[in-house]
Amino acid sequence: MRALGxxxxxxxxxxxxxxxxxxxxxxxxxxxxxxxxxxxxKTVFHVAEDLIAYAGQLAGRAQDAYVPFGITLDEGTDNAGLLHVVETTGALFAATVRTTPRDVRAWHPYPFRSADREGFAAMGIAEVLLHTHDVAEGLGISYEPSEELAESVLTWLFPHVQPGPAAWPTLLWATGRGELPGRAPVTEWRWRNNLVIPAERLTLTGVRPAAARDLRLGGDGGFEWIEGGPYEGTREAAGMTVKAYEAGVHRPEFGMFVLVRREDGRAIGGMGFHGVPDEEGRAEIGYDLVEGARGQGYATEALRALADWALARDDVRTLFATVERDNAPSHAVVTRAGFTKVGEGQEEIAYELRRP
Structure with a gap:
């Protein structure tokens, strides 16, 4: 997988x-x-402001707001000098991204109040690409970034946008800067960093489409796994995420999460939803753990955290899970997490957890 850095x-x-x-x-x-x-x-200066602000968020480990500082230009700075400022702030931001640990998240408002180093890198790249397009359009000069950069921005920040025939026109359309055949014009938009749900010993880290694609194809998805991981169920869930993304129906918060152990930053399993809630507010959950992480209460802890997050939403009323009849450990997990048995089939038993 091509990481962003x-x-x-x-x-x-x-x-x-x-x-x-x-x-x-x-x-x-x-x-x-x-x-x-x-x-x-003003637009080019705004790019420089964004680059240094994002560097400040990561370097300062900001958790509640933007770090309260800014930059100014010396009086008389010409266009060449302004571009030097962009180069300088870009270099500072790149260095910050390189030296920020993987597990660090800093404050950003959209949409889940934080972003990791890859998310900030993607936002910085998006600011550069999109505003350079704006300026080039105004000045009547040619500009088109690499297809790889445009695709990375889409898969990191626009997981809710169905891919188009080419990444750059799709990104321009998704941000209200262009047209795409067969799609209505975009008048309002926000990018979306991945959701992270904390638990006591774990972090449930939302999986972006690029990471899901890598997992489906046999990669590690950008995570450091314990021996034996990821398990096959996680790869199957990643495939479901990719299909939803390619169909344009993916809602990231109702996708899959990788369970990352706090003590060592290593991934131990996957958990997530089989899709968005239906009209009655019912959503199905699935999960698996790498064998070396089983029997330690991780699945129960993660399921409780995910259930608490989901049932606190207005659009979720009931969570549903099916467990193979002979999978005794998984029956224990859902029961400890508060689910109750609601049906039995020849091969599976159904459980649900309702909003209090």
């Missing part, structure tokens, strides 16, 4: 600066940046 941030910044440098002799303060209300100068 400092190298991709540098690639995005370099391609942006190379394109904009061809028009440094223009007056950027007097030209509007594409469909934005901002001038080209």
């Amino acid at each position: 400092g190298e991709q941030v540098e690639e995005a910044v370099a391609s942006s600066v190379a394109a904009l440098r061809t028009a440094v002799d223009r007056d950027w303060t007097q030209v509007k940046a594409g469909r934005l209300a901002w001038s080209c100068h």
Whole structure:
């Protein structure tokens, strides 16, 4: 799996600066940046502000708000100097992403109040790509980033958007900057970082489409697994996530999660939903653990955390799970998590947990 990190941030910044440098002799303060209300100068400066702000969030381990600082330009800074600021803030951000541990999450408002280093890298790259497009459109110059960068932004930040025939036009459409055949224009949009649900000894980490695709194909999904992992059920669930994403019906919060052990940061299993809640607010849950993590209460702990999160929502009233008749440990897990038996078949027994 192609991870998002400092190298991709540098690639995005370099391609942006190379394109904009061809028009440094223009007056950027007097030209509007594409469909934005901002001038080209303000838009480019905004990119620099975002890059340093994201670096600050990660470096400062911000948990409740943006770190309260900003940057200013020296009086008389020309366009070439402004691009140097973008290069500099980009380098600082790339270095921060490289040195931030995998398990660190910092505050960002959309939509679950935090993002990890890959999420921040994706947001920084998105800011660079999209606003460079805006400025290039305003100045009438050519710009198109690599397809890999555009696809990475989509699979990291737009898991709710069905992939199109090409990543860059799809990203432009998804952010209200272009048209896509067969799809209605986008007038409002937000990107979406992955959901993380904390438990006592575990973190339930939402799996992005790129990671799900890698898991389905036999990779590690960007996680460090204990020996024997990931288990086959996790790979099957990843395949379901990919199918939902490709069909445009994926809702990330009702996808799959990898269970990551807090003590060592290693993945021990998978858990998640078989789809979104139905009209009656009923959602089905499934899970598995790598053999080396079984018998230690991890599945029960994770199931309780996921159930508490789900039943606190307005759109979930009942959780449902089916367990193979001869799987005694799994029967114990759902029972300890508060589920009650509601039906029996020849091969499976059904359980449910209702909102109090």
